[in-house]
Amino acid sequence: MKETSADPVVEGDLPDDLTPEQLAAQWEDEKPPAAGALANAASSLVVLGVGIGAVILSVAMGLGTPSEPQPGLWPFIISCVMVALGLFQLIAGRHNRDAEKFTRMSLSPLTGLVTLAAMVALMPLIGFELPAVVLCVIWMGFLGGETWRSTVLISAIVVAAFYGIFVLALGTSIPHLF
Known part of the structure; x- marks a missing residue:
C-alpha cells in the first residue's frame, strides 16, 4: 500500500477549519451580555415613541388616497408598521434573551x-x-x-x-x- 506524502490537516490548525458547532460556540463566548427586561422595554418604548411621532408628522403632511397619494401616505404606512412592531416587542419581547445589554x-x-x-x-x-x-x-x-x-x-x-x-x-x- 502506497502512502501519500501530503500531511493530513490537523483540525483547528487554521481558523477557517472550525466546524459549525465550534464556530457557534466561539460566537457564544464572544457575545456581549444579554439585556434585561428593563432594557428590552426601554428600547421598545423608544421605537413606539418614534413611530407615534412619525404617524403624527405624516398625518400633518397629508395622506390623500391610494389613487391620489399625498406626501405623508408612505411615511404613515411605515410609521404604523413601526408602532405595531414596537407594541409587539413591548408585549411579547420582554423575555427575549437575544438582545444585547447597552x-x-x-x-x-x-x-x-x-x-x-x-x-x-x-x-x-x-x-x-x-x-x-x-x-x-x-x-x-x-x-x-x-x-x-x-x-x-x-x-x-x-x-x-x-x-x-x-x-x-x-x-x-x-x-x-x-
Whole structure:
C-alpha cells in the first residue's frame, strides 16, 4: 500500500477549519451580555415613541388616497408598521434573551444619527461638500476604526463621486460650494 506524502490537516490548525458547532460556540463566548427586561422595554418604548411621532408628522403632511397619494401616505404606512412592531416587542419581547445589554458601543448608532442630522442641517448653509467629508471621516475613522489614510482617501473619493453624479452629471439643485 502506497502512502501519500501530503500531511493530513490537523483540525483547528487554521481558523477557517472550525466546524459549525465550534464556530457557534466561539460566537457564544464572544457575545456581549444579554439585556434585561428593563432594557428590552426601554428600547421598545423608544421605537413606539418614534413611530407615534412619525404617524403624527405624516398625518400633518397629508395622506390623500391610494389613487391620489399625498406626501405623508408612505411615511404613515411605515410609521404604523413601526408602532405595531414596537407594541409587539413591548408585549411579547420582554423575555427575549437575544438582545444585547447597552454598552459604550451602543452609542455608535446614536453618534451616526446625530452626525447625519448635523450634515442635513448644515447643507443649506455651507453646501454638501464639507459636511459630507466630515461625516465620512467620523463614520469611517472614529466609528469604523479605519486607518486615517484610507479614511481621508475614501472620504475625498466619495464626496467627489457624489459631486460628479449629482452636480455635474444630473444637474440637481443640491446645495454646493463649487
